[in-house]
Amino acid sequence: MERNITLAHGSGGRLTAELVQEVFVKAFDDDAGRRLEDSAVLPPGSGEVALTTDGFVVKPRVFPGGDIGKLAVCGTVNDLAVAGAEPVALTVACIIEEGLAVSELRAVARSMAATARQAGVRIVAGDTKVVERGSGDGLYLATSGYGLLPPGRRLGAARLTVGDVILVSGDIGRHEAAILLARGELHFEAALESDCGLLLETCRGVLAAGGDGVRALRDCTRGGLATVLCEYAAASGLGLALQEAAIPVRPAVAAVCELLGLDPLYLACEGRLVAVVSEDVAERVEACLQTSESSAARIGQVVAEPAGRVVLETGIGGRRVLDLLAGGQLPRIC
């Protein structure tokens, strides 16, 4: 018989304990978590500490290429990886709406566990809260990540320098386009899988290939490639010049955008990063990116003017200034 989450599962009593054992302890299979104390205890780490957190409210929770659990682990691991950190451990807080099928929760926990295993990272602590029917939408997750930075590694917009090269690790916008199609509100069919995935190996490869020439890495999530670049331009005070023709966009994504009047530059990815690297290492880094994703490409460079702006050079020789969108193109894509 299908069992569903009740308010009693969030009470802290026997049903909470059983749910935690049956679903989370079993899936995450971690000694620190199994102790069920107030905090998980991990061995001392050396290096600077990286901390990150993200909430996940994606709708639908399962989509071609992923689900909310995989998305949460990828998102958190990627945030550590693009900071140049080695991810060590994650924690997860679940906010569950009364009525969710226990089997779905179990599937999400397994998906989280599988993705964490793939990244070589532990899920060491968790929490479960249940809200009344109508006060949630099935399941929300909030994951946090703890990682360690090798000595002296510092990435960020502040390190951008005129002449640096801008690279993207693969075709853009596929996550948001896939979510859009998965909602089934469009009378439009396309075989489109989210790019939801881990960027840890990619980051390690880029840092190994580019060394100190790697200025900044950022995953292009909410707001897409354009938002990352606008934030870089604003934070560095430099200009970013992009060649539109060089930016990889799959035909199906371009078609969805065409139909709906969306701009692929602003569509969220969940497994793509932008790397800004010095000119002398650009070729090596580009080659490294292309070994894991053949669509990886060099898309532009850092320039002095216009200061603080992103300028797109269009195929037909025009120039368009990119800016942050006021709002987004689609709610609840992650």
Add this chain to the structure above:
Amino acid sequence: MERNITLAHGSGGRLTAELVQEVFVKAFDDDAGRRLEDSAVLPPGSGEVALTTDGFVVKPRVFPGGDIGKLAVCGTVNDLAVAGAEPVALTVACIIEEGLAVSELRAVARSMAATARQAGVRIVAGDTKVVERGSGDGLYLATSGYGLLPPGRRLGAARLTVGDVILVSGDIGRHEAAILLARGELHFEAALESDCGLLLETCRGVLAAGGDGVRALRDCTRGGLATVLCEYAAASGLGLALQEAAIPVRPAVAAVCELLGLDPLYLACEGRLVAVVSEDVAERVEACLQTSESSAARIGQVVAEPAGRVVLETGIGGRRVLDLLAGGQLPRIC
């Protein structure tokens, strides 16, 4: 004019950036957070690492003695403190329902910041997601904590020994009783403030006074004092004998329980801990607890039999076995 949260505030575009600046960066005032990179970077720490996370869905969000922001910071700091760790940094993920007043969000952020300052802990990273009206209930928070454990410190149920003394740091059940009254569904008035508060100084005092004689500390949150003790009994395989008359319960809490048929032993506290300490340090630890809260008391001891059970010796000479409740007494108390 009162401004409200819209879906665009969760889009990752300009409105998200403005909200984060205006509400969170301003309130939390932390260099690591201000950089707005994917991860916050902190200096290396020495000692074992403690990690914890909790979701907060309390209803109402403001109650006598606290609010959801204070509750979240206290809960996370306390989880680190009872593990014997020194809290270093917190992260916070907000899941906001469309329509929430920006002024309320600002008040919550300020409350978090003030409580974190009081604890001497930084809020270094955050995330904001917005869900459609009807898919949430105003505001949910998920906080995570990172702390450091002094070398060799290990607390936990596994260290319980026959003859140990059980202490509680103050009167119990006040948080859940205050939430119950704050919902206004009872035709019952009582001046009752939640015990929501920081336990960090209390833990430091207990550990200084009791040293290695401190076996285990745990804050009594969801499920109350009884649930903590049942978990201790099960995890240690020892018995816990409690003297009912020694357990501090305020008359107003007792009256609420009497009226509604609730058991104060199972009511959540948010600023109370149970300490299990060796007999030889019990007096010193009790004296230390009483300096911060005069109602702190010695309430029982660890015994060999009945193994794995908690037995309450009632005022009239009876004995009652305490067990985990199947569900809770009240949903959404934290």
